[in-house]
Structures are given as C-alpha cells and as structure tokens.
Amino acid sequence: MSDNIYQNLEQLGGATVLPDDPKTAILESVQNPQADVDYVVRFTAPEFTSLCPMTAQPDFAHLVIDYIPDQLLVESKSLKLFLGAFRNHGAFHEDCTVSIARRLIDEINPKWLRIGGYWYPRGGIPIDVFYAFGEVPKGVWLPEQGVAGYRGRG
Amino acid sequence: MSDNIYQNLEQLGGATVLPDDPKTAILESVQNPQADVDYVVRFTAPEFTSLCPMTAQPDFAHLVIDYIPDQLLVESKSLKLFLGAFRNHGAFHEDCTVSIARRLIDEINPKWLRIGGYWYPRGGIPIDVFYAFGEVPKGVWLPEQGVAGYRGRG
Amino acid sequence: MSDNIYQNLEQLGGATVLPDDPKTAILESVQNPQADVDYVVRFTAPEFTSLCPMTAQPDFAHLVIDYIPDQLLVESKSLKLFLGAFRNHGAFHEDCTVSIARRLIDEINPKWLRIGGYWYPRGGIPIDVFYAFGEVPKGVWLPEQGVAGYRGRG
Amino acid sequence: MSDNIYQNLEQLGGATVLPDDPKTAILESVQNPQADVDYVVRFTAPEFTSLCPMTAQPDFAHLVIDYIPDQLLVESKSLKLFLGAFRNHGAFHEDCTVSIARRLIDEINPKWLRIGGYWYPRGGIPIDVFYAFGEVPKGVWLPEQGVAGYRGRG
Amino acid sequence: MSDNIYQNLEQLGGATVLPDDPKTAILESVQNPQADVDYVVRFTAPEFTSLCPMTAQPDFAHLVIDYIPDQLLVESKSLKLFLGAFRNHGAFHEDCTVSIARRLIDEINPKWLRIGGYWYPRGGIPIDVFYAFGEVPKGVWLPEQGVAGYRGRG
Amino acid sequence: MSDNIYQNLEQLGGATVLPDDPKTAILESVQNPQADVDYVVRFTAPEFTSLCPMTAQPDFAHLVIDYIPDQLLVESKSLKLFLGAFRNHGAFHEDCTVSIARRLIDEINPKWLRIGGYWYPRGGIPIDVFYAFGEVPKGVWLPEQGVAGYRGRG
Amino acid sequence: MSDNIYQNLEQLGGATVLPDDPKTAILESVQNPQADVDYVVRFTAPEFTSLCPMTAQPDFAHLVIDYIPDQLLVESKSLKLFLGAFRNHGAFHEDCTVSIARRLIDEINPKWLRIGGYWYPRGGIPIDVFYAFGEVPKGVWLPEQGVAGYRGRG
Amino acid sequence: MSDNIYQNLEQLGGATVLPDDPKTAILESVQNPQADVDYVVRFTAPEFTSLCPMTAQPDFAHLVIDYIPDQLLVESKSLKLFLGAFRNHGAFHEDCTVSIARRLIDEINPKWLRIGGYWYPRGGIPIDVFYAFGEVPKGVWLPEQGVAGYRGRG
Amino acid sequence: MSDNIYQNLEQLGGATVLPDDPKTAILESVQNPQADVDYVVRFTAPEFTSLCPMTAQPDFAHLVIDYIPDQLLVESKSLKLFLGAFRNHGAFHEDCTVSIARRLIDEINPKWLRIGGYWYPRGGIPIDVFYAFGEVPKGVWLPEQGVAGYRGRG
Amino acid sequence: MSDNIYQNLEQLGGATVLPDDPKTAILESVQNPQADVDYVVRFTAPEFTSLCPMTAQPDFAHLVIDYIPDQLLVESKSLKLFLGAFRNHGAFHEDCTVSIARRLIDEINPKWLRIGGYWYPRGGIPIDVFYAFGEVPKGVWLPEQGVAGYRGRG
Numbered sequence A, B, C, D, E, F, G, H, I, J: 001m002s003d004n005i006y007q008n009l010e011q012l013g014g015a016t017v018l019p020d021d022p023k024t025a026i027l028e029s030v031q032n033p034q035a036d037v038d039y040v041v042r043f044t045a046p047e048f049t050s051l052c053p054m055t056a057q058p059d060f061a062h063l064v065i066d067y068i069p070d071q072l073l074v075e076s077k078s079l080k081l082f083l084g085a086f087r088n089h090g091a092f093h094e095d096c097t098v099s100i101a102r103r104l105i106d107e108i109n110p111k112w113l114r115i116g117g118y119w120y121p122r123g124g125i126p127i128d129v130f131y132a133f134g135e136v137p138k139g140v141w142l143p144e145q146g147v148a149g150y151r152g153r154g
C-alpha cells in the first residue's frame, strides 16, 4: 500500500479550535493514494447545524457528501472543522447546501462530487437539497444515499 | 353470535355532515355484544387535525385510543365524525388529547380507557400526551401502542 | 417423543370443503403430547376475511391466537377451515373476534387463551380487539404479539 | 454565499391567515441564489388534507414535491399556506395532485418538477399519483422519493 | 380544477352488491381530468382473495396496479367491486394476475399499465407475478412498487 | 375545554434570542389545564448540541423528556430556548443529562419526570443516560421511549 | 380466463415422496396460459438446504428465482420437490446456485431466468450468488429481489 | 479468567458426522466457568429442519433457546449436531419444540430454561411454541426474544 | 453544574497505547457528579473483538453495558482501551462477557450493573450472554437494550 | 454438477494460523465450476478490523465484495484469513479498501469486481469507499449492496 499521505497536515493530531466562520476554515487535502483508478468516497455528517439568517434560531441537517477524487482527498478532520464552522453562522437551506459542495470542489478539484442536504423540518415541511457536479467516469460504481424520507408521526 | 347491535343508530349508512364543533358532535354508542367478558378495543386515528388557538395554523396528530367497554361500545362512524369536528377548532396539545378521552368516558362509561396523542412537530420538538382513566380489570390483556418515537432526519 | 396424536382425525389429509357457516364448522382437537408441562401455542392467521353485516362488503383481519393447552391441542387444519367458514358470513369486529376465542375455549378447554384481532381500516380508523380468557399459570412464558400499529401513509 | 434573497417577501415573519381557497392563495418566490448550477429541491408535506367533493368528508395525503429551479425558488412558508388552503375545499385525488404541480409550475417556471401524492386509503384501496413535468438536465442527481407502499395490517 | 367527472357513475354512493363473477362485474371509468399530461396512478389492494381451482381453498394476494391514463380513469369503487368478484371464483396465480390487468386494459385503454401480484405462500414457496403492458411515454416518473419479499420466519 | 393558559407568556409569539447560558435561560410554565387527572407529557428533542468541556468540540444528543405534571406545564417554546442555550457551553454527558432534568423539576415541580439522553458516539462507544425522578402515581400509563440502540455499521 | 392447465400433472394432489437426488427429481411444467404476453414469475424459497460436500454438515440458503415464461410454466409443487431433493446431497454454493438455474432452463426453456442464492454464513462471511440467463424482452417489468444483506450483530 | 473448560470434549475440533437420530445424538456439556453468579445464555438457531411425520415433507423452524446455567454449560458444537439430528426424523411442532427443551434440561440441569419455536407456515397459519422450565432467580436479567411475528405478504 | 471531574485522569487527551492484556489494562474512574440521585449509564460497544482460545481465530461481539453509579463513573476512554485489550487475547463467549462485567464491578463498585454480549455467529448458532449484578434501586428507570436477534438470511 | 474443485487447497480443513501481514497472506483460488456463464459472487464481511496508522487505535469496517469470476473463484477460507491479516496492521480507509480489491484482482483475474467499505465512525463523520474494476458483461445481474447509511442516534 501507499506511503503515509497524512504527514504534512496541520490540524490532524494537534489541538484544534472550531473555526468561527466557514470562509476562514481551512479545508486540508492529502494526495490520493490510489489516483490511478476511479473510486467514490462518501462522508456522512449527521450533526450539521447552522443558524437561520432570518431568526437566528438553530437549524439542523443530515448531510451526505460523495465524490470521486482526482489528485487530492479531503482530509476528514479538516472537513469536520469546516462543517463545524457553520455552527454560529446564518445560512439558507438551498444556498448553504450547494455552497458547501462548491467550496469542496474549489479545494480538491474532484472528478465528480455531490451533496445531499436533509434538513430537519421547520413548520412541518422539511426541505431536502440534492446537488451534483461533474460527470461520473464510465464504470464507476455509485450507490444511492438512501436517506429515509421525512414521515411525520405514526 | 349476537344480534345486530347497530340497528338504532342515526349516523351509520345515511348521509352525514362533518360537525363544526366537537361539543355539538354526537358520539353514538351501541350495546356491548360481549358484555359478560372484559376485552380491549383499540381505535387508531392517523388523520387527526385541529387548529392552533394562538396562530390558527393547522396542527396534526396520530391518535390511538384503547378502552375496555362496560355496557356500551363506541360506534366507530360517530367517533370519526367527532374527531373530524376538531378540524376547524382551536385546541392545545395537552388539553385537546385529554379532553377527547374525557368526552368518550362521559359517553360510554368504560371500565378503563386511555389515549395516546402523538403530535407532529412544531419548532423541532414534538409533544406526545399519554392519559389513562380507570383501573385495568385483573386478567385483561393490554398490548403497548408501539407508536414510533420522533426521530428528525437521517 | 410422543405417539402419533393425529391418527383419529377426520379432516387431516383427506379432501376437505370449506364449511359455509362457522357454527357448523368442526373444530378438531388432539391429545396434548406434553400435557404434564405448561406451554404456549401461537397461531397467526393473516388471511381472515368475513362480510360486514350492514353492507355485505368484505372485511379483513390479521388474527393472532395464543393459548396454554390443558388436555387438548387445536388441530391446525380444522382451525383453518373454521376460520375459513367466516368467508361468506356477516360479523361485527368486536363481536367476531371475541366469539372466535369463545368457540375455541368451548372446544379445547385451555388453561388460558387470548386473541388479537387487527382489522383492516374502513373509513380511516381501524379497530383492534384484544381478549384474554383464564389465568396464566405461574412461570409460563408469554411473548407479546408485537403486531405493528396502523400508520396510514408516509 | 448569497445575499438575503428573502427580503421582499410579504408572508414570512408577519402574522398570516390560512387562505380559504387554493386559487386565491399567494405562492411567493425568491431569486435562486445558485442559479448558475442545476440542483433539486424536495419538499415533504406529510400533513395535507382536503375534502371529498362527493361526500364532503376529509381526505388526507402525504405529498412529496421535487423540482429543479431555474430563476426562482418556492418560498416555503407560502407553499405551506397554499397547501393549507385545500383544508376546506373539495378535490379528487388524481386531479388535485396534478393541479398542485401545475400551479407550482405556473408560479416558478422550473426546469423540471414532479409530485408524488400518497393518499390515505378509503374503502381499502389507496391511490397514489405520480406526475412529472419537463426534462431532467444532464448530470442532475435525483433520488427516489422512497415512500413506503400501503400494506394494510399485520 | 376540473368539473365533477364522477357525475354519471352508477355504483358510487348507492347501495352496491358484491358481483359474483369477475366476468360480469362492471368496471366503470371516468373522464381523465388531466388528459393533456402523462401521469401514473397506483392502486394498492392488500385484500385480494380468490379460490384455488384445484382444491377450492382460499388464496390471498397483495396486488399493486400502476397505469398511465389516456382518456379514461378507473373509478375506484368499481375496481374494488371487480376485485371483490374473485372472492368465490377459482383462479391460478399467474393466470389470474395477468387477466386482471388485461380486463383493465380493455376497459380504459391506458397508455401503459402494470400489475404486481404478491401471493401468500402455499407450500412454503410463494409466487409473485409481474406484468406490464404498453410503453412508458418519455419523461414519465414511475416509482418502484417496493413490496417486501417473502422471508419466512426469524 | 379550558381557557387559554398561554396568555401571560413572555416569549411565545414575540421575537426571541437564543440565550447564551442555560443558567440564565428562562423556563416558562403554564397552568395545567387538566390538573385534576394524571397524564404524561413527552418532549422529543432530536437536535440537542453542546460543547465538550475538555476539547471544546461539538457534542450532539437526541433527548426525550417525559413528565407527569402537577399544577404546571412546561411551555414548549421556552423549553426549546433553554435547550438551545447549551449550544455554546461545555457539558459532560452524564452530568448534562441529569442537570437538564433537575432544572425542569425545579421549575415545574412535576409529580414525576424522566430524561433519556442518547448521545452521538465519540471514539466508537456512545453513552446513553437514563434518569427518573419521583414516583409514578398508580394507574398512570407510561410508554417506553423506544429509541433505537447504536449499531455501528452494516 | 384460461382452461385448467394443470390437468395432466403427476405429482399435484397425489401422495409425493421427497426425491433423494436432484438429478432424478422430476420438474413438471404446464402450458403458459398467457403465452401471448411477456411477464415475470418469481418463486421465493426461504427453506433451501443441502450438505457441504467437504464436511457433510448442513448448509442453508434463501433462494429467489425469477423467469419470463415462453410456452411453459414451472409447476410449483414439482419445483418444491426438486429443491427438496438437495436435502441430503452435497453442493458447493456457487456451483449449486447456478446449477439449479440451468436445470430449470433445460426443463422450461424460458425467455429469461435468474436466480439469487443468499447463503447462511459459515465462518462469518456469507456468500451470495447472482446468475441471469437470456435477454429481457423490451418492455418487461422486473423488480429488484430486495433481499437484505447480511449484517452480523447489533 | 477461567481455565480451559473445553479440554475434555470429544466432538469439538475433530471430524464430526451428523447423527441420524436425536435420541442417539450426544449433547456434551462443560463446567460453568462463572458458576457463582446467575446469568442467561441464548442460542439462536435459524436453521432447524425436521420432517412432517404425516407426510414426510420437510418442516423448518427458527429456534431460540435461553437458559440460566447451574454447574454445566451446553457445548455449542454438540448442540448444533443434536439439532441437526432432526434433519431426517419426523416431529410435530408442539411436541418437537418442547422435547428439545426437555432433552437439554436432562443433560445440563439448568436453573431455568426456555425455548421459542417459530415454525414456517404450512397452509397459511404458522405455529409458534413457547415453553419455559424452572424459576428465574431473583435479579436475573432476561431480555425478550423479539422474533418478528409472521405477516404474510405486503 | 458540577466541577470538572476529569482533571486527574491519566489517559484522557494524551497519547495512548492499546494495552496488550485485559488484566493489565487500567480502568479509570471519575467522581459521580450527580451522586445524590440514581440514574443509569449505558455504553454501547459494537466493535469488540477477541480471539478464540481453541483456534486463535478472531471472534466479534456487540456489547452493551448498563450501570447505576454509586460514587464513581467509568471514564469512557479507559473503558475503550480496556475493551481493546481483548484484541489479541483468547476468551470464551460466556466467560468473557461475565468477566468484563466483574472487572467493572471491582473498579467502580456500582449500585447495579449488567452486560449484554451479542456474539457474531460461528457455525450458524450465535450465543448471547446476559448478566446482571446487584439490585436496581426503587424508582430507577431501566430501558431494554433492544438489540435485534440474529436472523440468518432472507 | 461439477467435480470437487477444492481438492488441491492447502488451508481448507487443516489447522490455520491468522497471517500477520496482508502482503504475506495467501489468497487461494479454485477453478470456476461454471466458467461458461457469467454470474456474480458476493462476500459480506461484517467483521473487518485494522489499526489506524496515525494512532494505532483499532478501526472497524463492514465490507462487501462482489465479483464476476473468469477462470477462478476466491476460496472463502483463504479470503477470511487474508482479511484477518489486517488485524494488527495500519491502513487508511480509502487506501485500504481499494487495496483489498486490487489484491483480489491480481489473484483471480475476474471479469469485474467491486468493493464497498463501510467504516465505523471516528469523530462523528464515517467514511464509505466504493470501488469497481472492469466492465460488467452484457446481461449480468448485479443487485445493489443496500448497506444502510450511518444515521447517528435517534
């Protein structure tokens, strides 16, 4: 297998502070150790939270991010800190979900990436947002995210 | 088996109009055809809706009612109309759930009765209300209602 | 183990005709091969159907019957024919469910018996009926029936 | 991220009254903050209710709406009020479901839109309605709605 | 929305008798109120029952019917009566399932139709039958029926 | 039913700010409108978040609170704000869960109260905390919380 | 519907003995009563068992067989006896699963057939085998088998 | 922890042959390594099969056995061989299930033991058998077996 | 709330090495911050693995530990290391499960403790072990562990 | 069926030792007994464990491997030993998952192969890895792996 691709990271292992703004959060990347083949990486983040820009009340979402790396992988601890940086910042559901994807695309330049944002209901009607970027290379296997729909009660 | 216990009912079979107030809705009853033994009857009403008395916005609930009849059974069509009468009336969750039970108790004088009100979330934190009246006679079998808890998303 | 307790049965193995009335259906029994201990037998009948005595339209139910035998076991093929005899006969939900139990009690005189009748919805509000007869002997193990509640859609 | 796209809305935040007719209900829209990419927005409305035009009895449905915005997003509070306006109006299942979609298409002119209407059973046989409008742009990711089928009891 | 498409029906609302033969059962239709677009209608009938032509014992099935209407919709009460007409008639599983579809095709001439017949097990190995007629028009959305496979016990 | 028990509340309806400390958050109460009977109220809060006091990283929990009111009910919007006040404060799992219960007990003096804290895993081994206060009055019905255990993957 | 296609069968109805070798088991067929259309028949056999050829210990599998008949249908009782003939014979998982399909193909010459063999774990790592023969005719509807993956414990 | 309690076993590790009669199958036991405390051991055997004594057709069951050991534990490989010995022997459901328990009681003399036999359906109505022996010592924890009920199709 | 009860720990936060023997692994404890009330703490460890002492092959289990603390809480990171110390050591299922409980009892002297060990199958018949120590104080709330039974395939 | 394809294996049946390095573990193969047709073999390994190369702490994964054999099948016991060889070796999630697939491809030269690695969460955000090699031949049936997504708690 490959060399230690994590040796130059700044945030992994050391003490870390939750960044207070997504824009200033550092998304680190590592060399793709299997860059000669196409494969999919899925991150599931059931703990996403931001604030409603209209009311400053907390919003919550279950996020699932899939991507096909080119030369770089997302370093998962920095991803966690980046997502945590939304904790005290305002964000609309549609805009926020798509923006997270675009920031990741900027940082790691993947062959393909998608995000599913499954937001907790406010007012009885939850919003889900599904965004995909790029083209899936031929032969790549891409399972459904399979997150259950909202069903109210009963 | 028993004679036709439904022969004197007014609402069953004929044309019916949804009553516009729970207080004036008629809850009909029929003779318990097996009144010499104790058993439990469960009604499941996944379609309950009322209005919030503060905002006049619709509220929804999944209701489950269990009772042990004495001399009378609830006639199910009149129960449906009674529950339908909440459609355009204001009702707080705790108060509404317990009140439905008390009205039924008044009408059919059961040995025991309980109601579970599983309300759809407003503001992220749903309320469930559980009320029981009377004492379960010895030897009666009473299964759990088993309605799933609220789980948000993911 | 025990001798062949089924050797005197009339309906098992031969050609059978669905009886056209529950009252005339023959419920056969066999000697309890383990009569010196207490245990529970459960029959699950997801295919019960009768007619509504008011409208002659079909009704359906999922039935679960538990009992603790004394000297006799219910022979399962005759039970199937007995339940099948309701196919073209009228029966109210509460009355029908309890009556099935009482007929079984008459035939096999069990130490204890219960029935759960889980009726398909008519008009949006299904009825479940739970009836138990007798006293559970000390030390007997009696699992819940665990039939899922009705949940509408979604 | 984008500017506050919600600043000109009339219904958001202020006091609102449930409109008494879907035709007069106001469906508001906001500028799509990510209009340079294609993505899917899903609304799940498990609390839809209307009246049967033949009998005036309540009907219930679980609705799921998916769309790919062009220049406009549906404002979710006005969607909630629009759906709430069916509360006391008559609507047939097939017609009602497709009509909701067409009204939305008129208002926001999406690239693509679909609706799934999962109606609660009346008479034992529920109706589901599935309608899609437009063509899904290449590369868009569109998960299944995944609403469970109706299963009766047991 | 559309005019009352149900005004000329014979069976809806009046007293009805379960027909005693599928061949003589009347399948009524109504004008498609949204005939200028393509959409799918799904009926779920978890209560189908017929008799085995070899043994005259009851058979049961969970049926799901999907179709894309052209000029006509199936009227749901007449569908219920048509399916109920199998109650005391013999039918083999494969033949019966396909025949129901063909009768519907004859009556309403849909653009496309399919049926899934999920039969209860006899002898430990249940049979499912899947039949589709016609071609799905481009752009129509057609969800899976998603009925769970048979799993025996445990 | 009862008078409007919510008329003197300060936070309901008006603009609210998330309090920045649980200690200073105001938990409002309302008169129990059904104080002459015993019943259970359940709040389900799937969106609880606090910070780890050792690392300042976010923690998450699914909380379920059950209580039997005496003279007072918890006002649900103030409960939401109280729980939201943990958003940027440090709290250990066992301590935090029990403390929330004790604060509620102080404020509304219930006949009985319990809390289930189902914490998201950190390091592979999640912690659940279950605390109950007081004695359940005779005859009260108290369903299980029924939150699924953690199961890892697969 | 069609004539009785089962009239010439040898094993149906009479006394049958479990054959002691799959090779000598008789797989009977009947005329396809709907041979002018294409449809799928699914058999689910959750009770398959054979012996390990290396150790003679029992193996178990859940089998699902789908096929599109041409002129012949598999007679289901003979299928059951054929599968039962593996009870005391050795068979490797991959080989056995594919062989069952090939025997069926030989006997009924279907337009298309597939088998899913879901074997119980031995040594912690279960094997599933998926084999399909032929080409699915245009327009045929073929649902997924949807058998749950193995998940160990927890 | 304890010494190797398995060192004197005959069947563990060596070549084994499936015994051809439950009566002659050897049930081995080992010393209880924690005999100074009370605890429960559960075996789950989803692969039980026997023959019907009337028809010689295969029967299948999912068995769950719980016991509280006294001085001896059941050795699990010999249990597997004992259960496998029913493979070609006739056994009625009620009798067979209770007999397995009694044989185990004879061999290891437990403080308490129970068996749940969940039989696959024959004729549409499956039988479950629940038998318990002895008295559960005070303070022992005994979870439900939680095997799902039979639900037919849909 | 309480002071930082974790300030004297040795393993939390610093670099840690998986201990190579359960006997030498250090189980740390912290002062119970709510020692004046009774409550339950549940640890769920779905990642337990040890070696079979007979064959040196890996075994796996899903463990759930519940306890009612007296003066001490288990520190969760040291619990993780203690459980990890079984990774390369031999342990029989019954013995291992009970031993883990007894070690915990020795270290923190709880009012009550129980462990459920849900072992992955070897040879088709998994073993579960349930052990409880002590007496549950009056009024404590103790939910079921609710781990699903093993079900084989299908 | 085919001859005994396992007769030349070294590890099957004899005593085996867990190899201490994946690189030196021997992956054995057997002749494909059905090499003239295309089919899929699925291995499900819910018990995979390795060490984190950064911290030496244990990692866990649920692995599912699908392949279409050409001339060779993977021998399942050697696969188990190969996967077990990761037990005390360091491996990053993305790299490890893809490497396992590549080693298998090297050994058996399949027509097509894929692996799904479903890793247990560390830090709240689990990683899944999906890799496929080769081209699926026309007409091959390839079911989804269907492993549930991670959902946190509640």
Ligand SMILES: [Ca+2]
Binding pocket: A144
């Ligand atoms: Ca798909």
Ligand SMILES: [Ca+2]
Binding pocket: A151, A152, A153, A154, B046, B062, C151, C152, C153, C154
């Ligand atoms: Ca509901």
Ligand SMILES: [Ca+2]
Binding pocket: B144
């Ligand atoms: Ca209970």
Ligand SMILES: [Ca+2]
Binding pocket: A046, A062, B151, B152, B153, B154, J151, J152, J153, J154
């Ligand atoms: Ca969640």
Ligand SMILES: [Ca+2]
Binding pocket: C144, H144
């Ligand atoms: Ca229980």
Ligand SMILES: [Ca+2]
Binding pocket: A151, A152, A153, A154, C151, C152, C153, C154, D046, D062
């Ligand atoms: Ca619903």
Ligand SMILES: [Ca+2]
Binding pocket: C046, C062, D151, D152, D153, D154, H151, H152, H153, H154
């Ligand atoms: Ca059913």
Ligand SMILES: [Ca+2]
Binding pocket: D144, E144
């Ligand atoms: Ca699909």
Ligand SMILES: [Ca+2]
Binding pocket: E151, E152, E153, E154, H046, H062, I151, I152, I153, I154
């Ligand atoms: Ca099973």
Ligand SMILES: [Ca+2]
Binding pocket: F151, F152, F153, F154, G151, G152, G153, G154, J046, J062
């Ligand atoms: Ca797992």
Ligand SMILES: [Ca+2]
Binding pocket: F151, F152, F153, G152, G153, G154, I046, I062
């Ligand atoms: Ca597990």
Ligand SMILES: [Ca+2]
Binding pocket: D151, D152, D153, D154, E046, E062, H151, H152, H153, H154
């Ligand atoms: Ca069904």
Ligand SMILES: [Ca+2]
Binding pocket: F144, I144
């Ligand atoms: Ca319980």
Ligand SMILES: [Ca+2]
Binding pocket: E151, E152, E153, E154, G046, G062, I151, I152, I153, I154
């Ligand atoms: Ca099975």
Ligand SMILES: [Ca+2]
Binding pocket: G144, J144
């Ligand atoms: Ca698919």
Ligand SMILES: [Ca+2]
Binding pocket: B151, B152, B153, F046, F062, J151, J152, J153, J154
């Ligand atoms: Ca949650």
